[in-house]
Amino acid sequence: MVRRDRLRRMREWWVQVGLLAVPLLAAYLHIPPPQLSPALHSWKSSGKFFTYKGLRIFYQDSVGVVGSPEIVVLLHGFPTSSYDWYKIWEGLTLRFHRVIALDFLGFGFSDKPASIVEALLRHLGLQNRRINLLSHDYGDIVAQELLYRFKQNRSGRLTIKSLCLSNGGIFPETHRPLLLQKLLKDGGVLSPILTRLMNFFVFSRGLTPVFGPYTRPSESELWDMWAGIRNNDGNLVIDSLLQYINQRKKFRRRWVGALASVTIPIHFIYGPLDPVNPYPEFLELYRKTLPRSTVSILDDHISHYPQLEDPMGFLNAYMGFINSF
Numbered sequence: 001m002v003r004r005d006r007l008r009r010m011r012e013w014w015v016q017v018g019l020l021a022v023p024l025l026a027a028y029l030h031i032p033p034p035q036l037s038p039a040l041h042s043w044k045s046s047g048k049f050f051t052y053k054g055l056r057i058f059y060q061d062s063v064g065v066v067g068s069p070e071i072v073v074l075l076h077g078f079p080t081s082s083y084d085w086y087k088i089w090e091g092l093t094l095r096f097h098r099v100i101a102l103d104f105l106g107f108g109f110s111d112k113p114a115s116i117v118e119a120l121l122r123h124l125g126l127q128n129r130r131i132n133l134l135s136h137d138y139g140d141i142v143a144q145e146l147l148y149r150f151k152q153n154r155s156g157r158l159t160i161k162s163l164c165l166s167n168g169g170i171f172p173e174t175h176r177p178l179l180l181q182k183l184l185k186d187g188g189v190l191s192p193i194l195t196r197l198m199n200f201f202v203f204s205r206g207l208t209p210v211f212g213p214y215t216r217p218s219e220s221e222l223w224d225m226w227a228g229i230r231n232n233d234g235n236l237v238i239d240s241l242l243q244y245i246n247q248r249k250k251f252r253r254r255w256v257g258a259l260a261s262v263t264i265p266i267h268f269i270y271g272p273l274d275p276v277n278p279y280p281e282f283l284e285l286y287r288k289t290l291p292r293s294t295v296s297i298l299d300d301h302i303s304h305y306p307q308l309e310d311p312m313g314f315l316n317a318y319m320g321f322i323n324s325f
Contacts, residue, residue, distance in 0.1 A: 033230035064093030074101035077137025087311035140168025144255035191239035215309035271302035
């Protein structure tokens, strides 16, 4: 009898918790996205959208050096957006005639979800131009797929002049996803719940450890990143976007093979304190697999976001590479 009463009280307690949690969750889901900071609003206002199969794609396209034929396309990482490149944007316009970046579908100001670079360059009339690719993290995978298509000489694909990768898990065997990434990508029925419960506190505590101890983003910079994710309810598709980690294993031969077999100049800019692509395991495998590629290793305290943590060092490393051929 005592046990039955205890079970009844526990059931009543859980019902009360549920009745309280439901309206709180409902209220949270209707909290409007964070207001854009002046800097992020300016980034959005200076960019454009184009429509591809009913999907809105946000992009930036700046004209830099007049008379130069050089074009660079920037491919951002997970879970942020094209805004990742803002600290080196002006420096790139001093070297290239066109500097182009986009928000992959599911990220930033673009609709959700897939990534399409070829469509943007067709839209801009650049499909027959030789393109320099500069990528980071998730963008490295996009670059690898573009490289594979270029290698296959598929009609309508990009003609790639050079490729520079940075701090991306191009090898599944040396990639160390964060705990939150593991929970979201493999959480099954829990994943949609976790994405809906995610807030700025969870996001900032999850992202900060991938920065170096002396180069962590300020509260306002973290808010800009979070605002980009919350735009168009991007936080609700993070679990599906994270399936790229599993795809990396499935398509390893295709994507790593593309890097290993092309003859275009390839470079890697590496923040060695990266917990996601740890030193020295990652670098040893990279040099063994891609002996023809050159590598720039930044200062010991630079981690997973080198273009934000050390923009001048990153830019100098890239310019050293791009001016070497």
